[in-house]
Amino acid sequence: MFTEKDLNLIQARGANLETIQEQIENFKNGFPYLNVVKAATIDDGMIHLGDTKAAKLAKDFDDQAFKLKLLKFVPASGAASRMFKSLFAALEEEKIDKSVNEFLERLQEFAFYNSLSKLVGSEATDYKTALKYLLTDAGLDYGSLPKGLLEFHKYSKITRTPAEEHLVEGAKYANSNGKVNLHFTVSPEHRSKFNALIDSVLASYEEKHGVKYSISFSEQKPSTDTIAVNLDNTPFRNANGDLLFRPAGHGALLENLNDQDADVVFIKNIDNVVPDSLKKQTVIYKKALASLLVSYQEAIFAFLKMIDGVKMKEVDVEEMAAFLENELCILPPDGFDDLSLEEQIEYCRTKLNRPLRICGMVQNVGEPGGGPFWAKNADGSTSLQVVESAQIDLKNPAQKEIFEKATHFNPVDLICAMKDYKGQKFNLLNFRDPKTGFNTQKSQNGRDLKAQELPGLWNGAMANWNTLFVEVPLITFNPVKTVNDLLRPEHQ
Structure with missing residues (x-):
């Protein structure tokens, strides 16, 4: 199937033959549907804070931000076309x-x-x-151009691009001791333009907000591109005979995220920004979610240190299992109670020792996006997952009924903790579900082909993270999908 020239091309891209062969098998066999058990709703898998509690949590975060390395991670490679x-x-x-x-x-x-x-x-x-x-x-x-470089908002004497609005947001909630770390994922052809914009405005924003920014950029890695195939699942070749590789969707950004080093990472799309007059609730809820993240992480670390430090008793394991079920919403597989004490401890250790994320959820008002569900995992446990409609068998009446009961969806509002209880970075690639990709039909120069997307960044790529859902106000979600969205009051 592959020539020596093909193998050299695969190697030059930083990919490996085994991964390419797995992708072809996924074209042949398709991806299995996720088994959703029920929608996650308020009081059944989703936390409702309310403005008063959110404000208190935000203040708590202000009191501890100085000792944390914070990072704002902004996917910004999307074209405005x-x-x-x-x-x-x-x-x-x-x-x-x-x-x-x-x-x-x-x-x-x-x-x-x-x-x-x-x-x-x-x-x-x-x-x-x-x-x-x-x-x-x-x-x-x-x-x-990419969305991040367009003039989105008018102020009295200036206009701002989304990239600049993220600088302002970063100063307001990703600020630790006056240091603000921002990372933008960009496309290669636009990187120089982003650099030029940031260079031209950085000093004025640093002066206005009394901070120092550390701005970094990365691009999707060629190694994450997926092979394209013909409709009969044989490798698609360009006119010169070379294999065709295509960008694999936002799931490819997991590699970029994996390269970052921070205690708390805020993830938000480039086009989800508002003018300063509407930023207050966004800032409060970002800090509130970060405060929750830190408190849950502390509780998880305490259990993991207990496992390492003392001979655990049955009552200790019961406490851990209750925390997993009642706080992290991870239901054990059938037969858990029949396991030996050592097997139960190992199950709890595996479930606790994972990256942690808190996902802001807004009420569903018809916008496309992944929704919050309880779903079955390969090991028989049930946990919270952000699920896209394409992952659910909507031809199955029972699954369709569950899907339609979703009351909220995820607007890519994520706060992440990516280090273990010993302070070491997790390898995030070990916590994705490779069976949650997507196959789609495209064309190239008039020829039909099939393309494959990697598991999405906030669904399959984070499927084996510990996940908490928190309701956030709708005003915190203001994406710009068409140019006329900029005419909405939220962007004026």
């Missing part, structure tokens, strides 16, 4: 729909209006001219 789909149709095919009309009628309300008007100048002001200067390299070239 999909934001402008309807505008491209208007420019290239003269298709004017309702969204295009709204865009043109309210053009002056966008933060980028002044930059655009300076470029258009005295040229004709028909819609095609405006769109050409907005979307193409004749002007702002927004159609080929």
Whole structure:
């Protein structure tokens, strides 16, 4: 199946043949559906804080942040091209729909209006001219830039990009002793532009917020790309005979996250930002979730040190098992009570000694995204999982009914602890479920092919983490999927 040239290409990408062969088997056999048991709801797998308790937790976090290394991790490689789909149709095919009309009628309300008007100048002001200067390299070239570099928000004298809004957020909740660490994952073609933007604004934000930033960037590793196959599951080859590899979705970012070193990591998508006037609740709840994370981690570490330090008695194991079930929402497999004391201790150690995450959940208002569920694991235990609709067999009436009962979804609002009780970094790759990827059908130069995505960063890639769900206010979730989303009051 593979030539010597193929093997050299695989090696040059930092991949290995065994992984490629596993990917081909996944194309042949597909990925199994997850067995969801029930939706996680308030009082049944999800914590409701309320503003008063959230504020107290936020203050508690302020009191301990000085002794923690904090990191804000922002997936920022997403291109903005999909934001402008309807505008491209208007420019290239003269298709004017309702969204295009709204865009043109309210053009002056966008933060980028002044930059655009300076470029258009005295040229004709028909819609095609405006769109050409907005979307193409004749002007702002927004159609080929990442979201993080677009002007999103207007202030009295300036505008801000999402990357800059994350700088501000970082100063407000990822600040330890005046040091703010931010990491952006970017695409190779845009890295220099991100660098240029950060270099041009960093000093002013440091002065305004009284902090020092440490900004780093990374790109998806070629080794995480997955092989493409023909519809008969044989390797797809380009016109020159080379194998085709494709980026494997946001699950590939697990490698980038695994390279980071921090006690508490805040993960949030690049486009989920708001102006300063609306940041207060976001900041409070970010700190509150981080405070919860630290307190749960302390309890977990206490049990693990107990396992190492003393000869455990039956009552100690019962206490640990109760903590797993009642606090971490991990239900033991059938037959747990019949195991020997040593086997029960080892089960508890395995479940406790894992990375920990707290996932902010917002009420489901119809936005796409993974939802909170209780799901069965391979070892027979049941735990909390962020589950995408594609992971559930919606043709199964019982599974579909459970899926439709979900009241919340995850807007990529994650707070993570990635070190063990001895202070060593976990290897995050050991805690993903490789059987939670996705196969999709695509095309390349007019030829059909099948592509494969790795387990998603916040679902399958973190399937074997300890997970807690916390309800957060809807105002903390304001993604920008289309350009007209910037006209919403939350972005004005």
